[in-house]
Amino acid sequence: MRVERIALSGFRNYDEEMVQFGPDVNVICGPNAQGKTNLLEAVYLLTGAHSFRTRFDRELIGFDCDWGSVLADVESAGRDQTIRLLFKRGQGRQVTVNGAKKTSASLAGLMTAVLFSPDDLYLIKEGAAARRRLMDNAICQLRPGYASLLADYNKLYDNKTRILKDWREKPSLLSALDEFSDGLARCSARMIRYRASFVERLAEAAAPIHRDFSGGKEELELQYTTVSTVTDTRAPAEDIYRQILDHQRTHRQAELDAGSCLTGIHKDDILISVGGMAARSYASQGQARTAALSIKLAEREIFKAETGEYPVLLLDDVLSELDGGRQEFVLNRIGGGQTLITCCEDENISRRTGGRVFSVREGRIR
Ligand code: ATP
Numbered sequence: 305m306r307v308e309r310i311a312l313s314g315f316r317n318y319d320e321e322m323v324q325f326g327p328d329v330n331v332i333c334g335p336n337a338q339g340k341t342n343l344l345e346a347v348y349l350l351t352g353a354h355s356f357r358t359r360f361d362r363e364l365i366g367f368d369c370d371w372g373s374v375l376a377d378v379e380s381a382g383r384d385q386t387i388r389l390l391f392k393r394g395q396g397r398q399v400t401v402n403g404a405k406k407t408s409a410s411l412a413g414l415m416t417a418v419l420f421s422p423d424d425l426y427l428i429k430e431g432a433a434a435r436r437r438l439m440d441n442a443i444c445q446l447r448p449g450y451a452s453l454l455a456d457y458n459k460l461y462d463n464k465t466r467i468l469k470d471w472r473e474k475p476s477l478l479s480a481l482d483e484f485s486d487g488l489a490r491c492s493a494r495m496i497r498y499r500a501s502f503v504e505r506l507a508e509a510a511a512p513i514h515r516d517f518s519g520g521k522e523e524l525e526l527q528y529t530t531v532s533t534v535t536d537t538r539a540p541a542e543d544i545y546r547q548i549l550d551h552q553r554t555h556r557q558a559e560l561d562a563g564s565c566l567t568g569i570h571k572d573d574i575l576i577s578v579g580g581m582a583a584r585s586y587a588s589q590g591q592a593r594t595a596a597l598s599i600k601l602a603e604r605e606i607f608k609a610e611t612g613e614y615p616v617l618l619l620d621d622v623l624s625e626l627d628g629g630r631q632e633f634v635l636n637r638i639g640g641g642q643t644l645i646t647c648c649e650d651e652n653i654s655r656r657t658g659g660r661v662f663s664v665r666e667g668r669i670r
């Protein structure tokens with residue numbers, strides 16, 4: 305899996321730019337605010353997942369432009385594919401693969417990427433939203449059906465939340481409440497199965513990496529947690545659906561009183577423990593970083609097992625945040641696939657990786 309060439313037009317701070325990447329390590333360097341992360345964002349968008357920075361396509365379009373586009377030649381499963389994303393201001397996006405119109409979700413598996421940014425180093429200590437994002441971003445790329453389930457879930461959730469917020473002023477809204485709850489339960493049941501199976505695989509892949517990383521001293525364990533009435537996250541979706549309905553029923557009045565959605569998979573989490581202790585509460589900063597690195601590297605291994613190829617690895621400013629030992633560990637493990645590394649200084653990292661170096665200045669790449 306690799307991006308051979310990418311051309312940006314009216315995308316973020318790029319007017320018209322084209323870059324040809326090497327098959328291994330590519331180091332993208334330049335001072336702050338020049339377009340390094342914007343370039344990684346363009347590559348990430350080719351996976352069909354949403355941007356890792358915004359939910360709004362309009363933010364991707366250059367300030368003075370009516371549209372923005374990302375055009376890329378990608379090698380995937382031994383085949384050359386041309387992916388084009390066109391973002392039209394106020395008119396949605398258009399996706400084409402080799403000239404044929406597609407949906408964003410259908411890019412799942414065609415082009416895969418794992419992003420690793422300094423925020424990910426706080427994956428363990430942060431709130432559950434970061435860990436849900438990890439699950440959603442990965443599963444959207446691997447399973448075409450998941451992205452549309454997630455979009456449906458978010459829409460139903462927004463509608464239910466609006467009813468719970470406004471029902472006192474407009475009691476007629478209540479007539480639709482149970483319908484939205486039912487829709488949420490149906491979506492949730494299917495998403496829980498995807499999430500449970502992903503976390504199980506992530507746990508299996510992360511444990512040996514972490515053991516290696518900690519010199520055999522520490523055991524890393526991951527466990528998916530969801531709505532408390534769900535007894536078996538791998539049970540048939542119909543059974544999970546009924547168990548979620550039970551939870552919704554017992555919380556109906558509390559939701560009306562609180563004016564917000566209290567039950568559902570928007571509260572899911574991954575419980576992470578190091579040496580049997582809950583990492584969020586007890587891990588030291590160093591242990592938390594090591595665990596986060598193991599999890600991100602494990603994500604890359606899952607993509608490889610799933611598609612037969614390593615995903616494109618996007619390391620956004622992350623190496624400069626790591627001490628020498630951890631840098632070494634990451635750099636020793638990124639072989640076998642294409643990697644794009646951004647950093648503010650070039651010499652040290654490019655010397656150590658032997659990568660091709662690109663310099664970014666004000667939306668121009670050299
Ligand atoms: P840093 O080293 O600080 O992370 P960077 O090189 O990664 O910097 P980017 O995040 O890529 O910087 O952003 C570069 C510039 O792009 C920013 O100054 C930002 O204002 C600009 N920018 C963001 N969105 C748009 C847009 N839609 N149109 C034009 N410019 C934009």
Ligand code: MG
Pocket residue numbers: 340341342620621
């Ligand atoms: Mg940046």
